[in-house]
Ligand SMILES: O=C(O)CCC(=O)C(=O)O
């Protein structure tokens with residue numbers, strides 16, 4: 443790991459470190475060990491050699507840009523961003539906003555495959571995020587360097603599901619948060635996928651894997667396009683830690699809950715709120 447000293451920008455600590463990149467074509471047990479280590483250390487890693495053909499990804503990116511280039515009225519025909527639809531600047535239903543527009547899909551079992559109905563009654567979600575460039579007038583007119591401030595596109599949050607797989611074009615903006623409050627910018631790599639642990643996986647591993655907090659910033663010169671697939675269980679799935687992960691030194695942190703219960707709680711909170719906090723055991727309830 444390359445450790446750099448943090449820089450301070452607008453009162454925030456930025457840290458340039460190399461985040462784990464895992465080659466999925468490697469030997470299986472070695473790949474598993476690297477994934478576990480990355481999930482414990484960061485709740486985040488990139489994968490290369492994932493096997494998804496480049497032309498399919500390029501076609502999706504192209505279609506995404508075509509969609510977002512349409513007029514606002516046209517885009518609104520996709521409907522409101524409920525389980526499927528178009529959203530602009532508003533994120534969720536509790537007043538969170540950002541410089542982002544997005545298209546949300548339910549990966550509908552009917553259109554994907556009849557068969558998936560048998561394994562899920564809560565189709566997982568898929569989301570396209572478009573962060574248009576946000577030009578900002580330079581206050582310092584004498585400055586010869588280009589003005590490149592960043593605005594918040596998607597505010598700080600953790601993903602509620604089990605796992606997120608995200609791919610972006612070659613424009614940066616994604617940052618992940620480390621425990622000490624420092625932010626690590628994720629170098630964009632259109633050939634790789636970013637994988638991050640969500641809240642459910644943190645609960646299922648008794649806090650061993652971290653649901654990483656992250657955000658996306660805009661820049662003043664180029665659009666960022668990201669595609670995220672959120673893997674979630676069926677609504678009635680019971681989220682609980684396997685008994686072997688509970689020990690006297692590491693007692694159960696969360697009470698068991700269903701994904702439906704968790705989703706309901708998440709909808710009532712703001713983007714940046716900690717949802718898992720609502721499901722934490724009281725200290726006197728924590729039994730090994
Ligand atoms: O666009 C990005 O890089 C982050 C998007 C994100 O965090 C999300 O859609 O949950």
Ligand SMILES: [Fe+2]
Pocket residue numbers: 599600601656
């Ligand atoms: Fe996210």
